[in-house]
Amino acid sequence: MEHSSGRPECNGEEEAGSVSEPEDTVAADWTAVAEAMGFSYLEIKNHEAARSPAQSVLENWQARSSKASVGELLSVLTKVERKDVVEDLRPLIGAPELFDAFICYCQSDFEFVHEMIRELEQTECRLKLCVFDRDVLPGSCVWTITSELIEKRCKRMVVVISDEYLDSDACDFQTKFALSLCPGARGKRLIPVKYKPMSRPFPSILRFLTICDYTRPLTQDWFWKRLAKALSQPVSHS
Numbered sequence: 001m002e003h004s005s006g007r008p009e010c011n012g013e014e015e016a017g018s019v020s021e022p023e024d025t026v027a028a029d030w031t032a033v034a035e036a037m038g039f040s041y042l043e044i045k046n047h048e049a050a051r052s053p054a055q056s057v058l059e060n061w062q063a064r065s066s067k068a069s070v071g072e073l074l075s076v077l078t079k080v081e082r083k084d085v086v087e088d089l090r091p092l093i094g095a096p097e098l099f100d101a102f103i104c105y106c107q108s109d110f111e112f113v114h115e116m117i118r119e120l121e122q123t124e125c126r127l128k129l130c131v132f133d134r135d136v137l138p139g140s141c142v143w144t145i146t147s148e149l150i151e152k153r154c155k156r157m158v159v160v161i162s163d164e165y166l167d168s169d170a171c172d173f174q175t176k177f178a179l180s181l182c183p184g185a186r187g188k189r190l191i192p193v194k195y196k197p198m199s200r201p202f203p204s205i206l207r208f209l210t211i212c213d214y215t216r217p218l219t220q221d222w223f224w225k226r227l228a229k230a231l232s233q234p235v236s237h238s
Helices: 010-019 031-034 041-047 053-064 070-079 083-093 105-122 142-153 169-181 217-231
Strands: 099-104 152-163 190-194
Touching: 031 041, 031 053, 031 070, 041 053, 099 142, 099 169, 099 217, 105 152, 105 217, 142 152, 142 169, 152 169, 152 217, 169 190, 190 217
Parallel strands: 099 152, 152 190
Antiparallel strands: none
16 A cells, blocks of 8 residues: 555555444544545435445545545545544554654745755665655644654754744744754754855854854865765664
């Protein structure tokens, strides 16, 4: 079974069908799932005649939607508050994906994040980065999923510092949350990266950390190798 792309396999469909029947005493039943998938009222009424309406909806959804995947199904189930079904599906999906680093960035710095992906993931470094816009499925609570990723699924966090970063509420939350997990930076979990000149002061809460500075011409040749080495080090929990 695929994690984020491809159609759900038969086992996943049977599991979803078996736990999503209308007789389940839950507030959001299979009709809410069908509605969230984009089925019309008349289409949902037609599915009621099937022996297994939920199974019928899943099969029809896969046949007509290019976005039908395990990840998209989980997103739909979360949206309609069917966390019970999500938990039932977890054994079929496998363990959560783990990353070497969560990348904290604002949208205006996304071009540099693309370069980071090329240099750290698509080279011999073979690091695994968590990039929110690429790796997080829609439909999740932003603050909840971000906290879980930083604390439980990413070894470190790379903070892309810029003038725009200073105005980002999301970046501010991510940075402060990560710092709260490693007071005094004992775990060496945060790595600030400066990739362009700034007109505003460097954030005071990160001044005690050694930064990777891409703006220094003399050390640019070492930049990616140095960052990759820092991300490859074992995390200290002392």
